Amino acid sequence: MPHPTRQRIFISGASSGLGEGMARRFAAMGRDLALCARRLERLEALQAELRSAHPGIRVEVAAMDVDDPRSVATVFSELADRLGGFDRVIVNAGIGKGASVGTGGEAANRAVLHTNVLGSHAQCEAAMELFRRQGMGHLVLISSVASVRGMPGSRTAYGASKAALNALAEGIRSDVYGSQIEVSTILPGYIATDINVGRRGPLTVGLDKGVDALTEVIEREPVRGYVPPFPWRPVARLLRVLPLSVVRRVTGS
Numbered sequence: 001m002p003h004p005t006r007q008r009i010f011i012s013g014a015s016s017g018l019g020e021g022m023a024r025r026f027a028a029m030g031r032d033l034a035l036c037a038r039r040l041e042r043l044e045a046l047q048a049e050l051r052s053a054h055p056g057i058r059v060e061v062a063a064m065d066v067d068d069p070r071s072v073a074t075v076f077s078e079l080a081d082r083l084g085g086f087d088r089v090i091v092n093a094g095i096g097k098g099a100s101v102g103t104g105g106e107a108a109n110r111a112v113l114h115t116n117v118l119g120s121h122a123q124c125e126a127a128m129e130l131f132r133r134q135g136m137g138h139l140v141l142i143s144s145v146a147s148v149r150g151m152p153g154s155r156t157a158y159g160a161s162k163a164a165l166n167a168l169a170e171g172i173r174s175d176v177y178g179s180q181i182e183v184s185t186i187l188p189g190y191i192a193t194d195i196n197v198g199r200r201g202p203l204t205v206g207l208d209k210g211v212d213a214l215t216e217v218i219e220r221e222p223v224r225g226y227v228p229p230f231p232w233r234p235v236a237r238l239l240r241v242l243p244l245s246v247v248r249r250v251t252g253s
């Protein structure tokens, strides 16, 4: 069955990188947007750009700190009221930093786990409350290929945070299985953004190509989607079965 058009789309982490890129793509498709992040001035500049390029759409912006569950609950419901609900929620805000566990990087590792896991969880609570009330919606969690195996070095906490998102998404999906609420876990490979400056792995794609693939995959509403599908779907399959002695060499940082 074809998916309904997801007209009203919420995107967190829309002030840069993939979130900003998705906002531009969905605006060009005529969708209405609710955009949030901490850097409000960047969101306001994006809002002005999108409203002028696509006068028919609605673009609402608000500052939200996903580290603060009260900020998430309040801002999410304010934005939902402004658009009259959401058809799709893209849980995208995240950070990537850290160091090998036990080497003095405790604060950075904790920050990654806090923002990526608890920040995403807070958004899922808000989104699912709304979707349950509406009886429909598409929940999208932006995970990472770094979640399919334990990652060494600066990506250990990051990979663990994204593995938690995979489990969170599947649990929610299990809860609402067979209903009009769809849940997608999206696993990008390397796409050039601020999150990976100086830490880009092999097979990195440029932002435009990455965002094109990302929006295409999200529109298909898969249970699990890799971005870009090639090479990351086969790479992920391989990573799952390779011995750790090999995985650590190809994923080392």
Ligand SMILES: NC(=O)c1ccc[n+]([C@@H]2O[C@H](COP(=O)([O-])OP(=O)(O)OC[C@H]3O[C@@H](n4cnc5c(N)ncnc54)[C@H](OP(=O)(O)O)[C@@H]3O)[C@@H](O)[C@H]2O)c1
Binding pocket: 012, 013, 014, 015, 016, 017, 018, 019, 036, 037, 038, 039, 040, 064, 065, 066, 067, 092, 093, 094, 095, 096, 115, 119, 142, 143, 144, 145, 187, 188, 189, 190, 191, 192, 193, 194, 195, 196
């Ligand atoms: N690029 C890749 O290769 C790649 C691969 C796999 C997965 N991902 C995932 O894709 C998502 C987007 O990352 P990106 O690559 O686009 O990096 P980015 O350019 O650094 O964007 C991260 C976004 O998250 C927001 N954010 C961070 N902490 C926040 C907080 N406490 N509250 C609210 N917003 C917060 C930032 O906005 P403010 O600073 O304005 O708050 C920013 O808009 C992340 O979840 C990342 O893990 C990226």
